[in-house]
Amino acid sequence: MRQGPEKITLSQGTIKLPEFRVFSKVGLLLKEHHQFSSFADAWISSYLDSGKQLYCRDNCSGCCHLAVHATFPEAVAVASELSTQQTAALAGYVERIKNAHKDWGNLKSYLKEHRQKLGPCPFLNQKGSCTIYPLRPLTCRALLSTRPAAWCTVDFSELNNWDKQAYESSLDRQVVAWPTHYVAETQDFGQQLEKTLLETMQREKGWALSGNFAIMVWLEQTCRLSDVTSKNEFQELLATNELNSNLLLDFINHN
Numbered sequence: 001m002r003q004g005p006e007k008i009t010l011s012q013g014t015i016k017l018p019e020f021r022v023f024s025k026v027g028l029l030l031k032e033h034h035q036f037s038s039f040a041d042a043w044i045s046s047y048l049d050s051g052k053q054l055y056c057r058d059n060c061s062g063c064c065h066l067a068v069h070a071t072f073p074e075a076v077a078v079a080s081e082l083s084t085q086q087t088a089a090l091a092g093y094v095e096r097i098k099n100a101h102k103d104w105g106n107l108k109s110y111l112k113e114h115r116q117k118l119g120p121c122p123f124l125n126q127k128g129s130c131t132i133y134p135l136r137p138l139t140c141r142a143l144l145s146t147r148p149a150a151w152c153t154v155d156f157s158e159l160n161n162w163d164k165q166a167y168e169s170s171l172d173r174q175v176v177a178w179p180t181h182y183v184a185e186t187q188d189f190g191q192q193l194e195k196t197l198l199e200t201m202q203r204e205k206g207w208a209l210s211g212n213f214a215i216m217v218w219l220e221q222t223c224r225l226s227d228v229t230s231k232n233e234f235q236e237l238l239a240t241n242e243l244n245s246n247l248l249l250d251f252i253n254h255n
């Protein structure tokens with residue numbers, strides 16, 4: 001049975017949830033976001049109280065130049081909420097991916113080319129703020145930087161050995177996801193919550209999907225990706241839209 005929009009009350013107030021056709025447990029996603037925020041707030045307080053420092057700041061958007069990997073339910077939540085301006089920025093990003101992805105031979109080249117050539121996330125505005133902040137995916141919430149922002153956009157393959165060693169010895173080995181400067185515990189917790197979202201979707205729908213966040217938002221907004229019923233249909237949809245690359249999306253179907 002199709003359900004009407006739900007509401008959920010969080011510390012920030014009551015949010016009317018978008019109609020979420022693919023996923024009847026519509027409140028689960030935002031409850032997870034809330035649960036994640038409580039976990040991250042407690043972690044940050046304890047880390048700062050120990051005299052250490054984090055470098056994430058308002059309008060700092062270094063990590064928004066990285067490829068954002070998310071679950072499909074998170075993308076569906078955003079797809080129905082976009083303004084004309086956000087939709088245009090999204091379309092531009094997808095066009096750039098279509099033109100570029102055939103040259104990416106492996107995950108490493110996808111991540112590198114994305115960071116260097118595709119421009120920032122389409123949901124980042126010119127002031128460096130996230131325009132979907134309340135609905136940004138868990139991946140974005142989980143990235144906490146223990147080094148200054150410049151390190152978030154560095155291409156480590158281009159560093160000389162001396163700089164690499166200096167970087168590595170500056171890391172707080174007890175908390176980072178080695179060899180990155182991002183906090184491991186928040187990423188681990190975000191991944192646990194993502195797993196729950198995907199398992200729930202798999203149970204309800206017979207399939208689940210994760211991958212490039214903006215591509216999933218665009219496919220849901222323009223092609224109703226959530227109406228797909230099989231892997232074949234999914235692959236046809238990608239081929240029609242010139243997005244058939246294993247690097248971009250991961251279709252999960254255990255049936």
Ligand code: SF4
Pocket residue numbers: 063064065068121122123124125129130131132133136137140
């Ligand atoms: S969704 Fe928001 S926080 Fe995440 S990469 Fe895009 S602009 Fe940055």
